Amino acid sequence: MSLLSAQNVTKTYRVGDIDVPAIKGVDFAIEPGAFVAFVGPSGSGKSTLLNMIGCLDHPTSGTLKVLDTDIATLDRHAAAKFRGEHIGFVFQDFNLIPVLTVFENVEYPLRMVQKWPLEKRRAQTMRLLAAVGMADQADKRPDQISGGQKQRVAVARALVSQPKLVLADEPTANLDHDTAYRILELMKTMRDEFNTTFVFSTHDPKIMGEAEVTFTLEDGRLQDGGSHA
Amino acid sequence: MLDILSIASRNLLRYRRRSMLTLLLIVIGMVAVLLFVAVAGSFKTMMVGQITDSVLGHLQVHRKGYVASIENLPLNLNLRPPVVAKVEEALKANPAVESWSPRVKFGGMFSNFAETTSIRINGIDPEREATTTPLLPGRMTEGDKDGALVGRGQIVIPQLLARGMKTKVGDTVVIVATNRDGSVNGKTFVVRGIMEGVTGPGGRDGYIHIGDARDLLRMTEAEVSEIAVRLKDFSQLGKVDAQIKQALEGVTNKEGKPMLEVHDWTQLSPFANIAKMIDLMTLFIKIMLVSIVLVAVMNVMIMAVFERIREIGTIAAIGMPPARILALFLAEGLMLGVSGTIAGIAFSLVAIFGINLWQPTFNFGMQQNLVMAPTIAAGDVLTIAAMVIIVAILASLQPAWKASRMDPITALRHV
Numbered sequence: 319m320s321l322l323s324a325q326n327v328t329k330t331y332r333v334g335d336i337d338v339p340a341i342k343g344v345d346f347a348i349e350p351g352a353f354v355a356f357v358g359p360s361g362s363g364k365s366t367l368l369n370m371i372g373c374l375d376h377p378t379s380g381t382l383k384v385l386d387t388d389i390a391t392l393d394r395h396a397a398a399k400f401r402g403e404h405i406g407f408v409f410q411d412f413n414l415i416p417v418l419t420v421f422e423n424v425e426y427p428l429r430m431v432q433k434w435p436l437e438k439r440r441a442q443t444m445r446l447l448a449a450v451g452m453a454d455q456a457d458k459r460p461d462q463i464s465g466g467q468k469q470r471v472a473v474a475r476a477l478v479s480q481p482k483l484v485l486a487d488e489p490t491a492n493l494d495h496d497t498a499y500r501i502l503e504l505m506k507t508m509r510d511e512f513n514t515t516f517v518f519s520t521h522d523p524k525i526m527g528e529a530e531v532t533f534t535l536e537d538g539r540l541q542d543g544g545s546h547a
Numbered sequence: 548m549l550d551i552l553s554i555a556s557r558n559l560l561r562y563r564r565r566s567m568l569t570l571l572l573i574v575i576g577m578v579a580v581l582l583f584v585a586v587a588g589s590f591k592t593m594m595v596g597q598i599t600d601s602v603l604g605h606l607q608v609h610r611k612g613y614v615a616s617i618e619n620l621p622l623n624l625n626l627r628p629p630v631v632a633k634v635e636e637a638l639k640a641n642p643a644v645e646s647w648s649p650r651v652k653f654g655g656m657f658s659n660f661a662e663t664t665s666i667r668i669n670g671i672d673p674e675r676e677a678t679t680t681p682l683l684p685g686r687m688t689e690g691d692k693d694g695a696l697v698g699r700g701q702i703v704i705p706q707l708l709a710r711g712m713k714t715k716v717g718d719t720v721v722i723v724a725t726n727r728d729g730s731v732n733g734k735t736f737v738v739r740g741i742m743e744g745v746t747g748p749g750g751r752d753g754y755i756h757i758g759d760a761r762d763l764l765r766m767t768e769a770e771v772s773e774i775a776v777r778l779k780d781f782s783q784l785g786k787v788d789a790q791i792k793q794a795l796e797g798v799t800n801k802e803g804k805p806m807l808e809v810h811d812w813t814q815l816s817p818f819a820n821i822a823k824m825i826d827l828m829t830l831f832i833k834i835m836l837v838s839i840v841l842v843a844v845m846n847v848m849i850m851a852v853f854e855r856i857r858e859i860g861t862i863a864a865i866g867m868p869p870a871r872i873l874a875l876f877l878a879e880g881l882m883l884g885v886s887g888t889i890a891g892i893a894f895s896l897v898a899i900f901g902i903n904l905w906q907p908t909f910n911f912g913m914q915q916n917l918v919m920a921p922t923i924a925a926g927d928v929l930t931i932a933a934m935v936i937i938v939a940i941l942a943s944l945q946p947a948w949k950a951s952r953m954d955p956i957t958a959l960r961h962v
Contacts, residue, residue: 402866413861431866
């Protein structure tokens with residue numbers, strides 16, 4: 319069974335009196351444990367699609383199922399709960415909380431969303447920090463570490479609650495090439511270790527080659543059914 | 548909850564200077580209000596104490612219509628002995644009443660054999676008056692303060708009159724008065740003492756023994772103009788006032804209508820308006836405190852939400868429920884309010900303690916160098932503390948609500 323499936327999904331935004339179609343009837347399916355990239359130029363609809371997969375937005379029409387749940391049926395509260403339980407996020411700008419240490423940033427979803435008991439969440443946080451190679455930086459604040467390290471912490475935060483799916487919107491856009499490759503390698507390693515499905519977007523042709531399955535978006539339409547590396 | 552408070556405290560420390568300034572505003576507001584309540588309360592208590600304990604008593608019982616004509620001191624509205632007995636019976640039956648004192652009041656002429664002037668005479672039972680208005684003997688500026696305030700054949704005259712008539716302690720004077728039937732009678736008295744007025748230099752109240760008053764007015768029975776009542780607990784005034792009114796409702800005239808009226812001190816003294824003014828000023832100071840806390844906390848929380856829009860988007864995206872985001876920001880407001888309240892109370896108590904050590908003095912009417920001894924009741928502290936904390940939470944509500952309702956996508960795109 320697919321982890322993710324989209325059937326004729328569209329998304330149209332209303333800007334003033336004008337309807338602006340962002341996604342124009344896409345169909346795809348993503349299997350569990352896949353390492354998938356949505357690629358395409360800016361404005362092609364990558365972020366819109368990732369937002370819908372992440373239950374941050376609803377399709378205008380069509381059916382988008384994540385873990386067999388039609389996301390159109392989720393209200394704001396249910397969507398938040400669903401995200402907390404099943405989806406991890408990695409952001410282009412890392413989005414770490416500046417007043418918290420690296421450890422506390424990774425621990426945050428377990429503490430504030432999942433409400434894990436103290437000992438269990440500390441062990442899980444340290445496990446993830448060790449997995450991304452940041453255990454020795456646990457007490458530092460985000461402004462005391464490099465961009466690559468911040469994204470490692472962000473990956474650890476996305477994985478700490480053991481989600482089935484991690485979504486990363488342009489996770490390497492703010493990193494140099496070497497660091498970007500290392501982050502993608504890390505994501506792949508994490509996928510192997512935790513059997514988590516990774517879906518990311520990028521417009522960088524060098525990075526897109528790292529994906530095992532690539533969907534190309536152009537002007538809101540998928541150009542292929544998902545090419546396999 | 549502890550997790551939310553822990554994260555909230557970290558967020559407050561994020562903008563340390565801003566949080567400290569907001570705290571400072573709350574602390575200054577708290578100190579201002581608590582000090583004002585303590586000092587004004589002390590002044591009010593002293594003022595009310597002076598008026599009730601040296602002149603009026605806490606309550607007074609009169610014949611109906613007497614207070615409306617009190618300027619004339621009408622003798623035809625005196626209480627006759629059977630009615631006085633009924634009043635005393637009702638007062639005796641009320642355990643909240645400490646003592647009462649019957650008085651005969653009338654207007655007369657005061658003569659030192661060379662000059663004559665008007666005077667208001669209070670005929671009192673000195674022993675009972677001393678228990679009902681215990682500060683009355685303390686107002687005597689000249690004459691022996693020990694022993695009964697007045698004996699038979701003695702008079703205590705007001706300071707103003709003594710100066711104007713050049714009368715000293717030990718002088719013989721004459722009081723001339725018209726009785727209820729219109730006949731005039733006079734009686735000589737020896738000046739026992741000179742008394743300062745409680746409400747300023749205009750006091751014209753003299754004191755003689757109630758027996759002398761009845762003799763002078765040629766009363767054939769023990770009439771009483773008013774009965775001053777002192778309660779065991781002044782704070783029970785309203786309740787006891789109602790009880791006594793109810794108890795005396797049954798004392799009726801020939802037409803079957805109630806013939807007595809009971810007034811508390813606030814209905815008998817214009818100084819009650821000053822007490823009300825102090826209460827009003829306290830209320831306005833409290834409103835100012837509420838405004839300060841409201842504006843300070845709301846400002847800091849609006850800024851906090853505005854500056855953390857992307858962060859709000861992030862925590863919303865990773866699945867933090869809207870209610871928990873709301874709680875996080877409310878907790879920040881709550882912590883500001885609680886910290887400000889604790890610091891404000893601590894500084895206020897230190898300041899009140901300092902004033903009590905310093906012992907500043909003030910004057911009230913003819914009373915000089917009254918020592919200001921501010922105190923504040925635990926109830927007042929708790930009320931003001933609760934008010935500040937509630938207002939701090941309310942001030943955080945709108946920004947917190949806005950944060951919890953924020954669309955994660957829009958928030959994440961915010962630059």
